[in-house]
Amino acid sequence: MIQTGSRLFDFSLQNQYGESVTSTGLSEGRVLVVFYPWAFSRVCGSELEALNESYEYFAKRNVRIVGISVDHKFTLRSYAESLGIKFELLADFWPHGEVANQMGAFDEQQGVATRVSLLLEDGVVRNLFRSGMGEARKIEDYKHAVDGL
Numbered sequence: 214m215i216q217t218g219s220r221l222f223d224f225s226l227q228n229q230y231g232e233s234v235t236s237t238g239l240s241e242g243r244v245l246v247v248f249y250p251w252a253f254s255r256v257c258g259s260e261l262e263a264l265n266e267s268y269e270y271f272a273k274r275n276v277r278i279v280g281i282s283v284d285h286k287f288t289l290r291s292y293a294e295s296l297g298i299k300f301e302l303l304a305d306f307w308p309h310g311e312v313a314n315q316m317g318a319f320d321e322q323q324g325v326a327t328r329v330s331l332l333l334e335d336g337v338v339r340n341l342f343r344s345g346m347g348e349a350r351k352i353e354d355y356k357h358a359v360d361g362l
Contacts, residue, residue: 214317221336226303229290240336243276248318250325252284252292260349268299283310
């Protein structure tokens, strides 16, 4: 399980357009990695919409936002288009939930990513955020952590 101070391990996932995104690419600068259970679900949608509404805030502070779920890239593309998402959504589809599992962000009983977020700086975890399956994480907590870096 990844912890504050841990380095990001090697992985490669496809985004909603089928482009490969690697951990190496996420190891430069500041990145907010947001694991979420399901595309098109109520709580996930509200969380990603709130992040999308705050996109400029994070962009001005040079923070890249990346969402990760176990949904297929085609589902993620439809989801991103339906919400007007400005950031990448990565598909941890196959092997199913492998990256989420290695991060300690996978619910084996339900087969989905849990609500875990990582604020990275140059590939090192600076902050961890967790909430229950039906509980959205607070954007203000992310902003506070970003401003503290």
